[in-house]
Amino acid sequence: MYKYIQIIKDVISREFEEEWFEFKENWFESHGIGEYISALSNSAAICRKDFAYLIWGINDDNHEVVGTTFDFRKNVKNEPLEHYLARQLTPDTTFSFNEITYEGKRLVVLEVPKAKNMPPFN
Numbered sequence: 202m203y204k205y206i207q208i209i210k211d212v213i214s215r216e217f218e219e220e221w222f223e224f225k226e227n228w229f230e231s232h233g234i235g236e237y238i239s240a241l242s243n244s245a246a247i248c249r250k251d252f253a254y255l256i257w258g259i260n261d262d263n264h265e266v267v268g269t270t271f272d273f274r275k276n277v278k279n280e281p282l283e284h285y286l287a288r289q290l291t292p293d294t295t296f297s298f299n300e301i302t303y304e305g306k307r308l309v310v311l312e313v314p315k316a317k318n319m320p321p322f323n
Contacts, residue, residue, distance in 0.1 A: 202301045205310045208254060209303055213264040220244035221252075224259040227270050231277040235289050238296055238313050245315035252315065258308035270308030273298040 212222045223237065223272045241253035258269035277285040283298065290298070299310045 207299050221248045222254045224261045225257045233316045235286050243314040243315045253313045255311040266304045
């Protein structure tokens with residue numbers, strides 16, 4: 202998890218969000234998360250980054266670490282969110298949700314690898 206601590210330190214120190222990372226506090230919309238995975242994967246490739254990140258628990262405006270109640274283990278249409286998302290992405294895109302504690306607050310980091318091809322989200 203040290204890797205994610207370093208990434209968080211880096212991205213919150215930047216003045217603005219960039220194409221390859223995005224902050225949310227508690228937002229949840231399953232289809233929207235799938236669209237973010239596709240967009241972030243493409244952005245990582247364009248920005249020449251190996252990975253892109255959607256990080257829950259950071260304020261979008263001031264980059265303050267606030268923590269999150271976002272639950273990536275939630276079921277969507279009677280299946281785990283991760284399975285739902287993986288089934289919707291074409292071509293297959295390996296992504297991972299990672300829960301960490303930073304400054305005493307719970308954060309969730311969605312790590313998305315750069316696109317080999319530009320994957321659409323159905």
